[in-house]
Amino acid sequence: MSYQAPLRDMRFVLHELFDVSGHCQQLDNGLDRDTIDGVLEEAARFAAEVVAPLNRNSDEQGCRLQDGEVTTPDGFRQAYKQFVEQGWASMTGPLEFGGQGFPQMLSASFHEMLMSASLSFRVYSGLTEGTVLALDRHGSAELKQRYLAQLVSGEWTGTMCLTEPQAGSDLALLRTRAQPQVDGSYQLSGSKIFISGGEQDLSDNIIHLVLARLPDAPPGIKGISLFLVPKRLLDADGSPAARNALSCGALEHKMGIKGASTCVMNFDGATGWLVGQPNQGLACMFTMMNDARFQVGLQGLGIAEAAFQGGLAYARERLQSRAIKGPVALDKPADPIIVHPDVRRMLLIQKTLSEGCRMLAAYAARQLDLEHGASDPAAREAAARRAAFLIPVVKAFFTDCGQEVASLGVQLYGGHGFIREWGMEQLMRDSRITQLYEGTNGIQALDLIRRKLLGDGGSELNALIDELATQVHQATAQPEMAERVGQRLEEWRALGHSVLQACRHDPEEIGAVSVDFLAYSAYVMLAALWLQAAVRASQALAAGSGDAAFYQAKLQSADFYLRRVLPRAGAHREALLAGAGCLMAMPERSFAF
Amino acid sequence: MSYQAPLRDMRFVLHELFDVSGHCQQLDNGLDRDTIDGVLEEAARFAAEVVAPLNRNSDEQGCRLQDGEVTTPDGFRQAYKQFVEQGWASMTGPLEFGGQGFPQMLSASFHEMLMSASLSFRVYSGLTEGTVLALDRHGSAELKQRYLAQLVSGEWTGTMCLTEPQAGSDLALLRTRAQPQVDGSYQLSGSKIFISGGEQDLSDNIIHLVLARLPDAPPGIKGISLFLVPKRLLDADGSPAARNALSCGALEHKMGIKGASTCVMNFDGATGWLVGQPNQGLACMFTMMNDARFQVGLQGLGIAEAAFQGGLAYARERLQSRAIKGPVALDKPADPIIVHPDVRRMLLIQKTLSEGCRMLAAYAARQLDLEHGASDPAAREAAARRAAFLIPVVKAFFTDCGQEVASLGVQLYGGHGFIREWGMEQLMRDSRITQLYEGTNGIQALDLIRRKLLGDGGSELNALIDELATQVHQATAQPEMAERVGQRLEEWRALGHSVLQACRHDPEEIGAVSVDFLAYSAYVMLAALWLQAAVRASQALAAGSGDAAFYQAKLQSADFYLRRVLPRAGAHREALLAGAGCLMAMPERSFAF
Structure with a gap:
C-alpha cells in the first residue's frame, strides 16, 4: 500500500475553511501561507517516502526483546534519525527549549500523515511530545534544564507509565511506590504494564513519567504523584550514563501496532524526581491529557485516510461484473468495481468520515492553540472550555471511525482484504488499540457527560x-x-x-x-x-x-x-x-x- | 478462554420456542426429546473438551507448507480423528451413505458450538458437508458410489474450488479449463485461490469440487461446469492411490483463522469427472449455497457467543471503580465492572444479538429441513421460498453481528483486549473472514433484493x-x-x-x-x-x-x-x-x- 498525503483536502480545511494564516497571525507565530504550504509539502514527502515504506514490514517483524534490550523493526532507527535531524520531532516543542512552536492546527496535519504512514512509528514520538508538555508545564526549572531540550529535539524519547495490572481505567488502585531519599530524589518500586516505547533502540535515553505513591500519601487518586525516571541517569555534564534500576520485563504480544514496543516495565528502586506537587500527579497528567487524547484522535483519522486511499485504489483497479446500466470499460473483461452503487456507498462513507474528522480535528486544534496562545485571557478560557468539550469526542469518535473505515477497506477488497500482504487488515488491527488506550472510548464518553456536560x-x-x-x-x-x-x-x-x-x-x-x-x-x-x-x-x-x-x-x-x-x-x-x-x-x- | 455451550438457551430455543420434537416427528426421523438433549450434551462436551483447547495455539502456530504438504496445528489431527470416529462428521449426511440424517435444526446447535470452540477447526468439516450435499444432489450414481460414503464419514474431506485471482464475486471471469478425455474423464488446468482445506494432513484423501470451462463452453456464467477432482486417484478397490496432477502452491498469510489452511491450488492437467450437466456448474453450486451460507451465518453466531462468554467472564472478575450508587463488593478494592451501566450496555448487546441470532438460526434451519424433508410438496416449496429469503440475511447479519460482538469483547477487556493471550482479539480476527467468504455480505444483500424481493x-x-x-x-x-x-x-x-x-x-x-x-x-x-x-x-x-x-x-x-x-x-x-x-x-x- 502506498500513501500520499491528501494535501488538497488539507489545504481546503486549513486555508479555506479555517483560515490558518489568520489563526497564525492571531497567535503571532510568524507563519505565513507560503511557509505553511511548504511545511505541508515537505511533511507529505517525509511521511510518504521515509515512514510509509516501513509499515508493512514492521507488522511482520515486530519488536524483539533480548537481554533487556528491544530491537525495533528494520528501518525504524534510520527513519527516526531523519525524523530528529530534519526537525520533525521538535515541530510543536516550546521555543525556549529549541522547539519550533508550531500551532496544533498545522502540526495536526503532519501528525495525521504520520499516523496514516505508520501508526507504530508514530507512537514513539507522540509519547515524547506528551512528556515534553507535562515537563514543560509542571517540571522544576532544574528538571527542565536537564531534560527538556533533548526531549524537544527527539534525541531522547519519553513514556507515560500509568497502568498497572490491577489499575487500568481506575488509577485509584495504583500501587507503585516512591521512597524519598536524602538528596531530594526518590526511589521508585513497582511494575507498570502497557508502556509504549518503554524500551527501544531509537534514542540514547528514555525519560519515563511515572505515577506512584509517596509513603504518606492518602489512598485513592488523591495520593498519586508524578515522577521523572530516566532510563540512564545523567552524569555531571548532562550526558546519559549509568543505567537506572528499571528494566523491560516483557513485550506484549498484540493484535497490531507491532512495530511499537509495548513493555512491562519493572522499577526496582529506580531513581526519580518529583514533577509538580506531591499527590498532584493525576492533575499534572490531566493537563496534558487533552493533547494526548487529541493525538489518539488523529490516529483514528490517519488510519481512516489510509484505508480510504487503499479502498479507492482497489475499487478503481479491480474488475468484477458490469455496471447495472451497461458496461463502462468496454475494452476490459469487466468494469472497475467503483461503478457499483454499494462499492460507492462504502467509499463515500470512508471519504466523508475521513474528511469530516479532518475538519473537526482542525476545529479542535484551533481551540487547543487558542487555549495556550491567545493573547486575551477570556479567549484562552473560552477556548479551553471548548477544547475540553471536544477532546473526548475527537478521541472516541475518530478512533471508532478509524476502525469502521479500516473495516470497510477490508470489505472493499473482498477476500483479499483478509490477506496480510494487501495491508488493509493491518490497518484494522493497528487501529483497534486506539479505541482502548489513553482512556477507553467508554471512559471518554463518561468524561463528556460527567465533566463536560454535567460539569x-x-x-x-x-x-x-x-x-x-x-x-x-x-x-x-x-x-x-x-x-x-x-x-x-x-x-x-x-x-x-x-x-x-x-x-x-x-x-x-x-x-x-x-x-x-x-x-x-x-x-x-x-x-x-x-x-x-x-x-x-x-x-x-x-x-x-x-x-x-x-x-x-x-x-x-x-x-x-x-x-x-x-x-x-x-x-x-x-x-x-x-x-x-x-x-x-x-x-x-x-x-x- | 474457556467455552461452555449455552445449553439452557439452546433448549429454550429448540424445545420451548420451536418445538424441535414436533419438528422431528413431522420429518419422521425418529428423534425424540431425550435423544436430542443427549446429543446436545455430548456435543457440548466434545466442543468444550476436544476442540476449544486447540484454538489459541492454532492461531499462534498456524498451518505450515513444506514440499507441497500442509501440516495443521498441533492437536488438529487427533481431534479430527475423534470427530470422525465419534460420528460427529456424519451427523447431517444422507442415511443411504452412512450418514445420520439429523435435521439442521438440531445440527445447527452442534455446529454453532464448533464455531465457538474453533472456527479454524470447523472450516475443514464444514466444507466437506458442502461437498457431500453437492455430490449427493448432482453426482452420477457411480461418483456417489465411489466417493460419498467416505466423505459422509469424514474419512475424506472436500473443498470448493471457485475463486481465481481475477474471478471473485464475478465468476463469469473464470478461466480454469477442463479437457474431455476418451475415457469420459476430464483434464483440469488452472489456478484457484482461497481454497480452504485445499491441502492438509487430516484426511487420507481430499475431494475437490472445481468450477471450470469445457472447450466449447459459452462465455460467462453459462459456460461453467462442475468437476470432482480428487487429490489421490482411487485404485480398483476404491482406495486412494496415485497423486493426481494438482498441488498446493502456497498458503495465504491471513488476518485470522490461521489454523485453517487457505491454499493456492494449481491444477496441471488433473484428472476429474463431471458433476451434473455440462455448463450447469453454477446451478449445481447454487443448490448447496443455502446450506453453505447458513453454515457461515452460524460462524457469526458462534463467534458472538464465544465473545459474549469471554466478555461476561471478564466483567464479573475485573475490579475497577465503584458502582455509582455505592460499593457492591465491600470486601474488595473495587467493584466488578459489570456494575457499570456502560459495561452492561456492551454485555447486553452481546447477549441479545447472540441469543437473537440463535432464534433466527433455528427458525431458518426449520425451513431448510422442511424444504428437503416435508412430506407435502407444497410445504416443501413454501419452506424453500422462506429459506431462500432468510439465508442471505442469516449469512450477512450474523457475521456482521459476530464481528461487532467480538469487537465489544475486546472493548470490555480494555487494553487487555488487544493482547493475544486473552483471546478476544483472535475472535475479532477470525470472524472478519465470515463477512467476506461464501459471497461477501454486499453480495448477500444484492441477492436479497434482486432474487428474493424483486424476484x-x-x-x-x-x-x-x-x-x-x-x-x-x-x-x-x-x-x-x-x-x-x-x-x-x-x-x-x-x-x-x-x-x-x-x-x-x-x-x-x-x-x-x-x-x-x-x-x-x-x-x-x-x-x-x-x-x-x-x-x-x-x-x-x-x-x-x-x-x-x-x-x-x-x-x-x-x-x-x-x-x-x-x-x-x-x-x-x-x-x-x-x-x-x-x-x-x-x-x-x-x-x-
Whole structure:
C-alpha cells in the first residue's frame, strides 16, 4: 500500500475553511501561507517516502526483546534519525527549549500523515511530545534544564507509565511506590504494564513519567504523584550514563501496532524526581491529557485516510461484473468495481468520515492553540472550555471511525482484504488499540457527560450549538442542507437538556447515555462542518475560481453525509432516551445460565 | 478462554420456542426429546473438551507448507480423528451413505458450538458437508458410489474450488479449463485461490469440487461446469492411490483463522469427472449455497457467543471503580465492572444479538429441513421460498453481528483486549473472514433484493411479515412489546414496497438500498423473535414452572433489545430511502484529488 498525503483536502480545511494564516497571525507565530504550504509539502514527502515504506514490514517483524534490550523493526532507527535531524520531532516543542512552536492546527496535519504512514512509528514520538508538555508545564526549572531540550529535539524519547495490572481505567488502585531519599530524589518500586516505547533502540535515553505513591500519601487518586525516571541517569555534564534500576520485563504480544514496543516495565528502586506537587500527579497528567487524547484522535483519522486511499485504489483497479446500466470499460473483461452503487456507498462513507474528522480535528486544534496562545485571557478560557468539550469526542469518535473505515477497506477488497500482504487488515488491527488506550472510548464518553456536560450544566454545549447555528443561519447558499442541519442542532440542544435532567435525577443515567450521546454529538457536529464545507464550495464555484471538480465533490460529499451517514444520529438518540432501567434490571447472575 | 455451550438457551430455543420434537416427528426421523438433549450434551462436551483447547495455539502456530504438504496445528489431527470416529462428521449426511440424517435444526446447535470452540477447526468439516450435499444432489450414481460414503464419514474431506485471482464475486471471469478425455474423464488446468482445506494432513484423501470451462463452453456464467477432482486417484478397490496432477502452491498469510489452511491450488492437467450437466456448474453450486451460507451465518453466531462468554467472564472478575450508587463488593478494592451501566450496555448487546441470532438460526434451519424433508410438496416449496429469503440475511447479519460482538469483547477487556493471550482479539480476527467468504455480505444483500424481493415481487417478504404479525396479534402477554414490534412490521412492509418500486424504476437503487435493507430486515426479524421469546417466558412464569430467573432474564433481554438495539433499524431505513442519487453523482475521478 502506498500513501500520499491528501494535501488538497488539507489545504481546503486549513486555508479555506479555517483560515490558518489568520489563526497564525492571531497567535503571532510568524507563519505565513507560503511557509505553511511548504511545511505541508515537505511533511507529505517525509511521511510518504521515509515512514510509509516501513509499515508493512514492521507488522511482520515486530519488536524483539533480548537481554533487556528491544530491537525495533528494520528501518525504524534510520527513519527516526531523519525524523530528529530534519526537525520533525521538535515541530510543536516550546521555543525556549529549541522547539519550533508550531500551532496544533498545522502540526495536526503532519501528525495525521504520520499516523496514516505508520501508526507504530508514530507512537514513539507522540509519547515524547506528551512528556515534553507535562515537563514543560509542571517540571522544576532544574528538571527542565536537564531534560527538556533533548526531549524537544527527539534525541531522547519519553513514556507515560500509568497502568498497572490491577489499575487500568481506575488509577485509584495504583500501587507503585516512591521512597524519598536524602538528596531530594526518590526511589521508585513497582511494575507498570502497557508502556509504549518503554524500551527501544531509537534514542540514547528514555525519560519515563511515572505515577506512584509517596509513603504518606492518602489512598485513592488523591495520593498519586508524578515522577521523572530516566532510563540512564545523567552524569555531571548532562550526558546519559549509568543505567537506572528499571528494566523491560516483557513485550506484549498484540493484535497490531507491532512495530511499537509495548513493555512491562519493572522499577526496582529506580531513581526519580518529583514533577509538580506531591499527590498532584493525576492533575499534572490531566493537563496534558487533552493533547494526548487529541493525538489518539488523529490516529483514528490517519488510519481512516489510509484505508480510504487503499479502498479507492482497489475499487478503481479491480474488475468484477458490469455496471447495472451497461458496461463502462468496454475494452476490459469487466468494469472497475467503483461503478457499483454499494462499492460507492462504502467509499463515500470512508471519504466523508475521513474528511469530516479532518475538519473537526482542525476545529479542535484551533481551540487547543487558542487555549495556550491567545493573547486575551477570556479567549484562552473560552477556548479551553471548548477544547475540553471536544477532546473526548475527537478521541472516541475518530478512533471508532478509524476502525469502521479500516473495516470497510477490508470489505472493499473482498477476500483479499483478509490477506496480510494487501495491508488493509493491518490497518484494522493497528487501529483497534486506539479505541482502548489513553482512556477507553467508554471512559471518554463518561468524561463528556460527567465533566463536560454535567460539569457546567450544559452551558458549553449550548455555546457550541449557538456557534454552529449561527453558521447555519448564514448558509444561504445551501438552504436545504442548512435546514436539515439546523433541525439536528436544535434536536441536539433538546437532547442535551434531557440528558442533563436524567443524569441529575439518576446517576446511573450517566453511564447509560454516555456512549450514544457522544456518538450522536459527533455525527451532528460533523454535519454542521459538512454544511460549512458545502457553503465554502458553493462560494468558490460561484466565484469561478477554478478547481470546480474539487468543489463539486465537496457538495456531493456533504449531500451524501447528510443523507446517508447522519441518520445514524437518530438511532443513537432513540437508544439513549431508553433510559438506564433496561441496563440495570438484569441481576448479575442472570446474564448467563 | 474457556467455552461452555449455552445449553439452557439452546433448549429454550429448540424445545420451548420451536418445538424441535414436533419438528422431528413431522420429518419422521425418529428423534425424540431425550435423544436430542443427549446429543446436545455430548456435543457440548466434545466442543468444550476436544476442540476449544486447540484454538489459541492454532492461531499462534498456524498451518505450515513444506514440499507441497500442509501440516495443521498441533492437536488438529487427533481431534479430527475423534470427530470422525465419534460420528460427529456424519451427523447431517444422507442415511443411504452412512450418514445420520439429523435435521439442521438440531445440527445447527452442534455446529454453532464448533464455531465457538474453533472456527479454524470447523472450516475443514464444514466444507466437506458442502461437498457431500453437492455430490449427493448432482453426482452420477457411480461418483456417489465411489466417493460419498467416505466423505459422509469424514474419512475424506472436500473443498470448493471457485475463486481465481481475477474471478471473485464475478465468476463469469473464470478461466480454469477442463479437457474431455476418451475415457469420459476430464483434464483440469488452472489456478484457484482461497481454497480452504485445499491441502492438509487430516484426511487420507481430499475431494475437490472445481468450477471450470469445457472447450466449447459459452462465455460467462453459462459456460461453467462442475468437476470432482480428487487429490489421490482411487485404485480398483476404491482406495486412494496415485497423486493426481494438482498441488498446493502456497498458503495465504491471513488476518485470522490461521489454523485453517487457505491454499493456492494449481491444477496441471488433473484428472476429474463431471458433476451434473455440462455448463450447469453454477446451478449445481447454487443448490448447496443455502446450506453453505447458513453454515457461515452460524460462524457469526458462534463467534458472538464465544465473545459474549469471554466478555461476561471478564466483567464479573475485573475490579475497577465503584458502582455509582455505592460499593457492591465491600470486601474488595473495587467493584466488578459489570456494575457499570456502560459495561452492561456492551454485555447486553452481546447477549441479545447472540441469543437473537440463535432464534433466527433455528427458525431458518426449520425451513431448510422442511424444504428437503416435508412430506407435502407444497410445504416443501413454501419452506424453500422462506429459506431462500432468510439465508442471505442469516449469512450477512450474523457475521456482521459476530464481528461487532467480538469487537465489544475486546472493548470490555480494555487494553487487555488487544493482547493475544486473552483471546478476544483472535475472535475479532477470525470472524472478519465470515463477512467476506461464501459471497461477501454486499453480495448477500444484492441477492436479497434482486432474487428474493424483486424476484417474486415482494410476495415472500409479505408472507413472512404476515406470519410474524400473526404472532404479534397473539402476544397478549406482552402488549407493549407487541405494539412496538407490530409497528415495525408494518413499517417493514411499507419499506419493502417502496424499495420494490424504486428498484423497478431505477436499477441502480438495487445496490443503493441493498445493505441497509438487509440490516433493517434483520433487526426487525430479531425483534419479532424476541417478542416470541418474551411471550414464552411470560407463559412459563405464569405457569410457575420453575427457572424463574431464566425467564425473567428473557423478558429483560427482550426489553433491552427493543429499546436499545432495534432503533438501529430506523437509521438503516432513513439511509436507504435517500436513494441512489447521492451515491452515483460523484464522478470516479473526483473521489480524491
